[in-house]
Amino acid sequence: MIVQTALLIGLVLFSVLAILLKDLLRSAISLAVASLLLGIIFFRMNAPYAGVFEISVVAGLITVLFILTIALTKTGDEVRESRLVNWAFPLVFIAFIVIDALVMKSLLGKVPALASGAESGTFGEVLWRGRTFDLVGQIAVILAGVLAVLALFRKREKHD
Amino acid sequence: MTNTWYLYLFFAAALVFAGLLGLLARRNLIKLFIAIEVVGKGISLLLLSTGFAKGHILTAQALVITFIVVEVSLVATALALIINVYRHTKSLDVRNLAKLKG
Numbered sequence: 565m566i567v568q569t570a571l572l573i574g575l576v577l578f579s580v581l582a583i584l585l586k587d588l589l590r591s592a593i594s595l596a597v598a599s600l601l602l603g604i605i606f607f608r609m610n611a612p613y614a615g616v617f618e619i620s621v622v623a624g625l626i627t628v629l630f631i632l633t634i635a636l637t638k639t640g641d642e643v644r645e646s647r648l649v650n651w652a653f654p655l656v657f658i659a660f661i662v663i664d665a666l667v668m669k670s671l672l673g674k675v676p677a678l679a680s681g682a683e684s685g686t687f688g689e690v691l692w693r694g695r696t697f698d699l700v701g702q703i704a705v706i707l708a709g710v711l712a713v714l715a716l717f718r719k720r721e722k723h724d
Numbered sequence: 725m726t727n728t729w730y731l732y733l734f735f736a737a738a739l740v741f742a743g744l745l746g747l748l749a750r751r752n753l754i755k756l757f758i759a760i761e762v763v764g765k766g767i768s769l770l771l772l773s774t775g776f777a778k779g780h781i782l783t784a785q786a787l788v789i790t791f792i793v794v795e796v797s798l799v800a801t802a803l804a805l806i807i808n809v810y811r812h813t814k815s816l817d818v819r820n821l822a823k824l825k826g
Contacts, residue, residue: 565728572735575769579739579762583746588754595758602765606788609776614788618768621792626761626799633754633803637810643817649749660741668734672726675733680778690782691789698786702793709797716804 568608575601584653586645592630599623613687732773739766753806753816757799764795 578598585591599622606615683690691699739762746759768788775784806816813820 569731572731575765576735576738576742579765580742582758583742583750583755583762588752591755591758595761598762598765602769605769606772609772609781611772611776611781611785611788614768614772614785614792617789617792621796625796629799629803630754630758633806636807637754637816643752643815645751646749653745653749656745657738657742661738664734664737664741668737669730672730672733675774683780683782685782687782687785691786694783695786695790698790702790705794705797709800712797712801713804716801716808 568605571601571605571608574598575605580657588634589631592627592634595630596623596627599626726777729773729777732769732777736766736770736773739763739769742766751818753809753818756818757802757806760802761795761799764791767791 575598578594578601582591582594582598585594599618603615603619603623606612606618743759743761743763743766746762747756750756750759768791771791772781772784772788775781775787809821810816
């Protein structure tokens with residue numbers, strides 16, 4: 565429980581750092597560390613498949629995509645952020661944490677969730693039999709993503 | 725079990741709120757997208773922890789994996805869009821997108 569709490573605090577800390585840091589490269593790496601911590605939390609919750617996906621895809625692939633974009637847009641780094649943010653962000657965030665701690669316990673009963681009960685079978689059975697439609701949807705989403713990227717990077721035609 | 729669930733939900737809410745604050749406060753397009761990613765992390769933590777607390781970890785895992793796959797497609801498309809915006813406006817400032825001329 566203590567290790568899990570420490571991991572969760574680290575996750576929130578690195579996520580906030582990713583938003584607050586001025587250097588884009590550092591914030592991308594903070595995001596990767598946050599994903600890594602989230603993957604470890606998933607492993608400790610007995611969810612190894614989700615953990616593997618989180619670490620390999622989110623911490624690996626998405627970070628590479630972010631760093632590639634940062635490299636391709638290098639001279640656009642100097643966007644002027646408002647000065648108000650630097651002190652207002654931590655203040656509002658800490659205020660929210662306090663409200664969160666006070667209110668969340670009473671909200672727990674109102675969160676809609678499946679009724680408690682033991683599951684039977686393995687992960688593969690649940691994924692292939694119970695959630696077949698999700699898998700079809702995933703294939704459609706990947707195809708849509710590939711087509712979108714192709715459309716965005718297509719070569720200009722002559723009359724353009 | 726309620727105590728564990730409370731702990732996870734508390735941190736998931738903090739993550740989602742941090743992401744929303746980042747979306748409100750930042751002007752750099754890549755920073756805005758990093759904030760969206762932080763919101764996504766909060767949501768996947770919420771999904772899996774609810775499954776863990778209620779004894780439906782396998783269904784929750786299937787949902788989280790679906791979410792991650794959708795997230796990757798989203799990231800690829802959005803970053804391609806950001807690069808295109810940068811080529812047009814020579815800047816990553818989101819305020820440049822508000823100019824509707826040409």
